[in-house]
Amino acid sequence: MILFDLLFMLLVAYITGFLYYGLYRNITARFQRRLGPPVWQSFLDSIKFFSKEESISHGWMFYLGPVIMMSGAIMTLFFIPLFHTGESFKGLSSYGNLFLVLYLLVLGALGNALAVGASGNPFGVMGVTRGLSRLFALELPFYISVIALISVSGSADIVCIAASQTEWNAFAYPLLFIAALFSFVGMMGQAPFDVVGAPVEVYSGPASEFSGKFLALLMSQSAIFTFAKLVLMVHLFLGGASGFVELLAKSFGLFLFVIAFGAMYGRFKTPQSIDFLLKVPTSIAIVGLILATWS
């Protein structure tokens, strides 16, 4: 039964992730006053990349990197329940709590760094260096907000945190939500924190040496991972979800906000984004932590 649950969760994440990525390209195109590709374009791209031939080899670590990233994304998805009510689509969430999910969130970046390091592509290494230094700055405000939520709701279980919200955590603790949202924009790779895969600057950043099937795997990974992160944010701050309609509505609203935010702002340099993340969102998160746990 749990196997069926897991497979279904994977299927939902795959389809929704690609749909969201297609919508992202389409909506960004509308922001730039053009028509944009059809919604299923990203899916077509990924299938095409699966059909391409491989002509390069950089040793076994290069092959293993995308696999580590993919397994990181899938494990993150499995440990986050889709709904906080009912019995089904809980995945493996009863076997691991929020701390495990926070660990798994960075597994993908680690796999990417190992693979790119093995390939020796200077542009890829540049992208990974930027990505890892930005990751440390991203994590700090997010972790502070999550720790505040854990202490407020008295549990590190995602289902408990989602269920314990009488009003949404986003409104009960707005400072924590704002701080986590800054981190979330960066985690989704959106401007102003998109210096990692910055086009025209470092080519495709960490992905520049990946071709064909590796790139297709990376695209599928990013689709699944995007959905997992959205579900996590919905559970932590937006009151959880008890049905598919609610889940899709809330996650799409959040996704739309992130896209709009990314389309409006320019790009920070790496030192600028680290500076900003360590100063503004971290201070907001610390003030939020103190206010939330004062009494």
Next chain:
Amino acid sequence: METGFLQEQKVLEGDLNSENSHQNSVDFLMNWFRKQSIFVLAYGTGCGAIEMPPTFTSRYDAERLGIRGAATPRQADVIIVSGYCSYKTLRRIIRTYEQMSNPKYLLALGSCTVNGGMYWDSYNTIKKLEDYLPVDMYVNGCMPRPESILEGFIALQKEIGEGKASSWQKYEENYEFYRKNQEAVLGKKVEPSYEADWYLYEGGL
């Protein structure tokens, strides 16, 4: 009775419209996916590269046809040779083309790639690109406007969909022919020199 370039256009389109492709259902499906998604290497090799930014940005928006830029040759399907091609650039084009993964396609812009164009008697440009690399689709004009480039892409998509765009196989089968022509103009070492070469090759380590 049409004459001149109208007649030529008709011949070209007649060739595209012919129904003589034999491909099984798996090939048909894969070619359909390849047709829908084309990543173009953003590498300007000649003056025609100036027509590529408007093709890919808001004005002409090639992305609505599934055509978008790729940053590296590893991820690209199509390389555009945009106009005249000097020996120095040819080295880079050959290196880039060979780095791309199969199936790959080459789109040639302008009359310079057909017969040298106005650089016919230049001392440092090649005349027929087809002697050095296999070409899938020519877009004529000097320079072709973004509309023509888009039309060239659509014709290329049609060829891909029918499984006819197979220049990469031609390159592998006739590699000696291409290599001989490349060495005739570029010398024995066709690949471009890099800064690290001084210690990797003769006289170095």
